[in-house]
Every structure is written in C-alpha cells, then in structure tokens.
Amino acid sequence: MEGTVDGFRYGAVTPVAAYVMACLGGALGLRCIVRSLLNTDSWKPGWLALGAASIGCGIWTMHFIAMIGFQVEETRIRYDTGLTLLSLAVAIVVVGVGVFIVGYRGAGTANLAFAGIVTGLGVAAMHYLGMYAMRLNGAINYAAFTVALSILIAIVAATAALWAAVTIRGFLTSLGASLVMGVAVSGMHYTAMAAVSVHVHGTTGGSWAGASASSLLLPMLVGPVIFLVLAGVVVMFDPLLVLGDGDWNRATARREPAAPPAEEAPAPTHSSLFETPAGPSRARQHPYDTPQRAGEW
Template identity: 60%
Template sequence: MQGTVEGFSFGAVTPAASYLVACVGSALGLRCVIRSLSNRQSWKPGWLALGAATIGCGIWTMHFVAMAGFRIQGIPIDYDGRLTALSLVVAIVTAGLGVFAVGYRGATPVTLTAAGILTGLAVVATHYTGMAALKLNGSLGYDSPTVAASVLLAVTAATAALWSAASFRGFPAALGAGLLMGVALTGTHYTGMAALSVHLRGATDASYMTGMYGSSSSASILLPLLIGPVVFLILAGVVVMFDPQLVLGDGDWSRATPRRRRATAAVPERPAHPPRTASLFEPRDQRADRRTSSRGR
C-alpha cells in the first residue's frame, strides 16, 4: 500500500524558513573560509573550523526545518535520535573536508571544484541520512533519476557558490554566494523529497498514532537538536559582525587602510619640544652664540 506524501503541510512557511536558514548558514560559513585565506597561519584553523561548523549546521537545520512540513497521510512519524545526530556530524565533517582544502591549498580552480563537490555531497549525505532517521510503519523508496538530479543540483550550485565567494570580495559577493548556496541546499532537499515514495506495512497501530510532534519522544529528540545549531549560527553571526575584515571584505579593508595612512600623513606632526628662539631682551652677543651652537648641533 502506497502512502500519500505531503511536503508542504504548512504551506510556504517551511520552504521559506528553510531557505532563510540555508542562506544565513552558508553566507556566514563562506565568509569565514574567505577570511582564513588572508589570515595568519596561527588563526587559520579556527576560522576554517568555524566555517565548516557553520555550513554544516546550516545544512542540517535547513533539512529539519523543511521536514516540519512533511506528513504521510494516516501515518505518524518519529525520528531515531542517533541517526539524527549522525546526520549533523556528517554535514559538518563532509563540509569541513572541502573547507580545509580551500583554506590550506588556496582558492585554485582545482581546489574550488573539489571543495564544491565535497560540499554538495555533504548536502546530499545529510539529507538522506536524515531521511534514514525516520521511524514509521512503512519503508521508503526513491526514484533513481530524481535522486541523481538532486546530487547534480547540490554539487553544481555548491561549486558555483564557492567560486563566487572566492572570486569577488565584499559583502554583496558574500550575500550572492549565500543566496546561491541556499538554492543548493533547499533545491537538493525538495528534489530528493520529490524522489520519495512510501510503502505502508498494512494497518497502523492505534497506539502509534500520536503524530509527528504529538509524542514526547519526538519533541525531546528534535527540539534540543534544533535549538543547539540555531544558537550556534547566531553566535557565528556575532563573530562575523564584530570582525571588520569579514564585514568590509578583504579588498575594501585593504583599500581603506592606505586611505587612513594618507590622511594621517597629510597632518604634520608636532615636534615634541618647540624650537627655542632667542629673546629680544637678550644681549646681542648671547643671541649670536645661541645661533652658532644650534648650527653646530
């Protein structure tokens, strides 16, 4: 028996919210990666780790925000806590491989392409690991060509976002790359959901009919895991906001520094001690001696 799948039970609310989370996490993470390229070696691992964790949290949070609108008619849904947590780890680790490759090998075409592939695979792996965490009275099936399309979309859009972030500096470029990365995340999710089919296993047990959020076990699993990554994204945003180079971009910040230097150089420096001048009330011979001694110095 085939189950009727509904992916937009709250209308446009969940797709819009998931896209917003994806854009925020991606923009912050990409800015951290670009920041690491112009930073001292001692700070590079910290910026790269922050970028990987931010992108991974954005991917994971986007998936489960979008899943809030997922329903199967007549079937309650729950989540396996271990696989749900594993999907977050997969997102951060897989995205981290691409992030650290760019940070340490530079923004070369080969590295950016490889990092884009890894980041796209992070999106795909997070989605299908998160789907494997579903607990329901049935089994999941996927249409292979549609799954392949979701993988291609994730890899292509993620690679384009990384190229855009590395090629153009400044806040507008970061915003554009984040919007493009948001398309990769949400597009992959809903393309993968279009490939989904559910085969139900006979009649549903009435004791299991508590709904996706009606059971305390579901709330105890999802709510803490959603709150944690969201709080982390907020803290990452605070770090970015208080770093001038991340806000202005490498090019803008480097151009602003010479302007400040020129403005400083245009102002003549005051001598530490004003030159001593001879007094009109001094005798003429003393004034002559003072001038002779100053020439000697």
C-alpha cells in the same frame, strides 16, 4: 498500500524558514572563509573551521526544518536520535573537508572539482542519512533518477559555494552568493524529497519506535540555531569581515596620521680646529708659521 505523502504540511512556513537558515549559514560561512584569506596573520584553521561549521549547521538546520513539514497521512513519523545527530556531524565534517582543501590549496580547477565532489556527496549523504533516521509504519522507496539528480545538484551547489568562498571578497557580493546557495541547497532537498514514496504496511501498528518530529527536531534545532547566532556575533564584531579587503584598507588609511615632514639636515658641526664650515680643510697656520727663506730667521 501507498501512503499519501505531503511535504508542505504547514504551507510555505517551513520552506521559507528552511531557506532563511540555509542562507544564514552560507553567509556566515563565506564571511569566515574570506576572513582567513584577507589576513594571513589571523588564525586560519580557526576561521576555516568556523566557516565550515556555519555552512554545515545551516544545511542541516535547513533540512530538518523542512522535514517538520513532511508527513504521511496514514502513519506517524518518528526519528532515531543517534542517526539524526550523526547526520549533523556528517554535514559539518564533509563541508570542512571541502573548505580546508580550497582554503589551503586554492581554487584551482582540480582542487575545486575534488572538493566540490566530496562536499556534494557529503551533503547528499547527510540528507539521506537524515531520511534513514525516520521511523514509520511503512517502507520508504526512492526513484533512482530523481535521487541521482539531487546528488548532481548537491555537487554543483557545493562546488559553486566553495568557489564563491575563495573568490568573492566584498560583503554585498558574499550576501548575494549566500542567497544563491540557499536556493541551491533548498532545491537539492526538495528534489530529493520528490523521489520519495511510502508503502504503508497497514493500520495495525508496527515496530517504529522513536521520538516524534515535534519532540525531537524542535529541541535539536535550538543548538545549531544558537551556534549560528553566535557565529553572526563574531562576524558583526570583526570590521574586516563586514567591510571587506578594499574597504578595510581605505578605512585604515583614513585613520592613520599623515607622516611628519622630513627634517632638514642639521648644519655641520666642527669637532676640531682642523675643520672649516666647508668641510674638512687644511690645518690652520700659526701667524708665525711663515715660510722661511734661506738666510732669514
């Protein structure tokens, strides 16, 4: 029989919390990527990796917070621990691929399109891998058209995020871009969930062992949330990340002391008797060194 699917078990609590985490991961990731571009002397691979991990953790955390609100009334839902952790690794790795492509090769049309497609497909793979980790007494079916639409949204969202990462430099503009990213990621998730239907096998039970949502997801979410908090601390204590390129340059200029006035050239010194204040001159004549005429002493 068809199960009764409900994606909003706790009302607006899980969608709002999921959106906030997606925005937080996007904001931190964008600022870290901007940091690698503003100062070429910094450790670029480290900043790009931190940005990719922040965005990946934000997307993964958003997905599973939203999944806490998902239920099928006729059966309990459990999760496979290994596949759930694998979905987190997939999210971070595929976002990292896209971030490093645009971070090192720039946001040209070809690079941005390739990186956006790879990252979008990876985000979709993370979502559906997380769905595959579900264990319930039934079979999950997907509507093909809605699945394709969710993948398209993931690609567009990933491309826009990567473009923003290498184009937008200011703090407020990055914040606005992260809010848009949160909408796109949440839209992709709930579009994909709209494709889901469940055929329940019956009420006699079945082989669907695994950890329940509350016993698995809540503890597992603690790690990524702590990571995002620590990444936020790194961002907060780096003035270049907070101010942005132009504001940082102005602030540095205000702190630098004015250059001292140029010193006047010292008066010429005379190192020998054969120099006069006017510069190199004739040799001085001795008082008795006068021209002699013929017949004179």
